[in-house]
Amino acid sequence: MSRKETLTFPPTSIPPLTPYLPPLNKPKKPWVTLTYATSLDASLSLAPGVRTTLSGPHSKAMTHYLRTQHAAILVGVGTAMADDPALNSRLEGIISLDQQPRPIILDPRGRWAFTAENKVFQLAARGEGKAPFILVSREEEEEEEEEEASITTQQEQEKILQSVGGKYIPVEICSETRRFRWRDVLKALAEEELDSVMVEGGGEVINSLLVEPENQLVDSVIVTIAPTWLGQGGVVVSPTRKENAPQLKLREVSWQPHGEDVVLCGKISRT
């Protein structure tokens, strides 16, 4: 990645997005924008673990604008491992680290074998992005302490994390789903004074957020639809529908063309 690569987003494209972005008067719960790029067959990537470009240059610039409008950007460990993402904004005109979102990685079982070479750490060391906060399971932390080898790795990783200003944040795991409850994730963010978050993916993260009742925590949805089919075997957005749950729909919908892609904005319908 070139240090000089920046993206330009035309100011005229900003007003149509504003109703779907965190408000100036901050709500009690962190504002949640669910945003990702999808193919025509609802895939995020060609296969699990495969970084796949879907957004064209215009919608990519929009995503980087969105990154400047949120306090945090969240992905699952599957995405961290597959993509080695930068999770900063490379929008032209960014002058301060304050304009960058805080990367949040959901990694309950501590699977991410990161090193100081991973992009997010390189950028944090250069002051071009914030250091990540990694949400780990409280319970898993205790289990890991029994294994000496993992203690060493964990300590080395903690050093890397702390050297750039990042940290692990323990969060309670739900014994039934073996996942975090989204309200606990948001509580952890609120405790860090992060009042808005854009959730970028991947599949498991998005599908777990879109199920009932978790989807009630989502304030807006901004989806880039790219004019391509990825075919079978991709990572698909298709949340489990619970029995008797209402059909999941968007309201206040707007469609905005960005180059060859279309960006669908909406809010989750509560009726």
Ligand SMILES: NC(=O)C1=CN([C@@H]2O[C@H](COP(=O)(O)OP(=O)(O)OC[C@H]3O[C@@H](n4cnc5c(N)ncnc54)[C@H](O)[C@@H]3O)[C@@H](O)[C@H]2O)C=CC1
């Ligand atoms: N097109 C796009 O906009 C995006 C595409 N991607 C693609 O998605 C793929 C990765 O997706 P997945 O394999 O589904 O991985 P993922 O990024 O959703 O991570 C899955 C892991 O995250 C953790 N996790 C997820 N939800 C959790 C929850 N509620 N509580 C606690 N932990 C949770 C678990 O450890 C789980 O194994 C990659 O190929 C990546 O390139 C990822 C983000 C955006």
Ligand SMILES: Nc1nc(O)c(N)c(N[C@@H]2O[C@H](COP(=O)(O)O)[C@@H](O)[C@H]2O)n1
């Ligand atoms: N908006 C969007 N369009 C695509 O085509 C994508 N593949 C993604 N992926 C997400 O962006 C992350 C990569 O970010 P960096 O450019 O490395 O900062 C990737 O991890 C996905 O979360 N998004």
